[in-house]
Amino acid sequence: MSATTVPRADMDRAVRHLVTNYSPLGNRVGWLMLASILVEAWDLYAIGFVLIFIRDQYHPDPLMLGLAAAATQGGALIGAQAGGWLSDKVGRRVMFLTTMAMFIVLALAQSFVTSMLQLVIIRLLLGFPLGSDISTGYAYIMEYLPKGRREVMGNRWQIFFMGGDVLAVAVVSLFLVCGMDHEWIWRVMLGLGAVPAAIILWVRYQLPETSIWLIRQGRFRQAKLISRRMYNDSLDMLPDEDIDIPRPRPTAFIADIRQDPIRWRATLYGWIAGVCVSSEAQTWGFYLPVMFAMVGVSTMLGNNLILMLIYGCATIAAWVAPTITPKVGQRGVGMIGFGIVLPSLLLAGWALHTGHTAVLPLAALTMWFGQSIASSNPVTIASLVAKPEYRGTAVGFSYMWFKLAAFLGIFLFPSVFIAIGQANSSLLVAVFPVVGLLCAIFLLPEVYGFEHD
Numbered sequence: 001m002s003a004t005t006v007p008r009a010d011m012d013r014a015v016r017h018l019v020t021n022y023s024p025l026g027n028r029v030g031w032l033m034l035a036s037i038l039v040e041a042w043d044l045y046a047i048g049f050v051l052i053f054i055r056d057q058y059h060p061d062p063l064m065l066g067l068a069a070a071a072t073q074g075g076a077l078i079g080a081q082a083g084g085w086l087s088d089k090v091g092r093r094v095m096f097l098t099t100m101a102m103f104i105v106l107a108l109a110q111s112f113v114t115s116m117l118q119l120v121i122i123r124l125l126l127g128f129p130l131g132s133d134i135s136t137g138y139a140y141i142m143e144y145l146p147k148g149r150r151e152v153m154g155n156r157w158q159i160f161f162m163g164g165d166v167l168a169v170a171v172v173s174l175f176l177v178c179g180m181d182h183e184w185i186w187r188v189m190l191g192l193g194a195v196p197a198a199i200i201l202w203v204r205y206q207l208p209e210t211s212i213w214l215i216r217q218g219r220f221r222q223a224k225l226i227s228r229r230m231y232n233d234s235l236d237m238l239p240d241e242d243i244d245i246p247r248p249r250p251t252a253f254i255a256d257i258r259q260d261p262i263r264w265r266a267t268l269y270g271w272i273a274g275v276c277v278s279s280e281a282q283t284w285g286f287y288l289p290v291m292f293a294m295v296g297v298s299t300m301l302g303n304n305l306i307l308m309l310i311y312g313c314a315t316i317a318a319w320v321a322p323t324i325t326p327k328v329g330q331r332g333v334g335m336i337g338f339g340i341v342l343p344s345l346l347l348a349g350w351a352l353h354t355g356h357t358a359v360l361p362l363a364a365l366t367m368w369f370g371q372s373i374a375s376s377n378p379v380t381i382a383s384l385v386a387k388p389e390y391r392g393t394a395v396g397f398s399y400m401w402f403k404l405a406a407f408l409g410i411f412l413f414p415s416v417f418i419a420i421g422q423a424n425s426s427l428l429v430a431v432f433p434v435v436g437l438l439c440a441i442f443l444l445p446e447v448y449g450f451e452h453d
Contacts, residue, residue, distance in 0.1 A: 041164025075127020083132020084396020111191030154380030334440030337374025
């Protein structure tokens with residue numbers, strides 16, 4: 001059969017039918033997809049807690065040390081876009097199995113490096129599956145859950161991200177209390193991420209492809225089989241034969257989104273807000289342990305305990321954000337989140353300028369609380385308004401802005417930190433919540449419950 005034999009309206013009706021129905025397995029699929037973010041958070045933040053041990057062993061110059069910390073973000077920058085395109089081209093299931101397998105191998109490999117150059121190269125490669133998995137995971141969430149529920153599930157990703165931070169700092173603290181050799185600490189911490197990744201791969205293995213992706217590929221027979229399994233629905237509006245459908249260009253999603261002002265403005269917000277929240281987290285937030293030590297807030301173990309409290313409160317905020325989304329909408333989530341981050345960074349700048357360093361942990365706690373809320377929805381919004389045939393590419397492009405800001409922030413912020421000082425650095429970072437707040441108020445249309453025409 002050709003694509004012209006089956007009216008496009010019937011395919012759209014089948015997709016809309018799936019989006020407006022709830023699968024009892026939908027929530028399970030959503031949580032399973034978000035679980036991989038725990039692995040990403042572990043790897044990204046574990047390196048921050050053990051950099052001092054790596055530095056003491058290999059004595060790298062500041063540039064090489066910064067590359068070791070930022071390399072995963074650089075790899076994820078490539079992986080997000082390439083992985084999203086591949087998710088649209090070869091399928092969601094193939095990509096999530098491939099990315100988890102890659103992560104397991106590379107996470108273990110970084111535990112056995114014998115030089116800084118090896119560590120940088122492996123962490124650069126490691127970023128590819130981490131960036132790619134986000135694109136695939138959000139495509140699954142948007143295509144397995146109905147409208148209303150999928151927005152809430154997508155906004156839950158920060159629960160796993162902040163949970164990974166808490167877990168990483170807790171394990172490092174435990175190793176320090178046990179008196180473990182510092183070389184063992186950093187090698188074990190970097191390799192441990194392979195354990196949850198292996199569990200996720202094993203659990204995900206039985207998960208089928210999404211029916212919506214199959215419909216957009218013209219593979220109706222398999223789409224109907226999976227729909228019967230997951231939704232107990234045979235999709236009778238579609239024929240039992242497959243059809244040939246031309247594949248859209250990877251860049252066509254931008255032209256498609258720009259046809260609708262609401263979708264275009266929402267997508268722009270997702271990109272800009274992604275840069276803002278990532279710049280906040282991966283500059284001032286990422287280097288909090290260093291900042292605490294420099295101003296004499298506490299010892300290394302004391303720092304870790306303070307960070308556990310901060311990240312624990314941020315995890316609570318990550319749970320609050322999706323809970324309030326149906327009540328305040330996606331615009332409200334953005335305004336509340338950035339509205340908390342801004343005064344927190346101003347308070348931190350004041351505390352550092354005036355020497356009231358005891359206030360710094362409080363400013364960090366409220367900053368991360370707002371950060372978790374503001375971070376919850378930029379990728380959700382970008383994936384929500386994208387059409388299924390472009391969804392992986394659109395999510396990857398959106399997450400690319402997160403990773404670009406993170407890479408530049410981690411790599412360059414230490415130099416800025418030294419050049420203008422701690423207090424001025426905090427005030428400089430405050431520019432990002434100002435931009436994010438203004439975009440939430442004036443750019444972002446309300447898209448909670450959004451459905452394509």
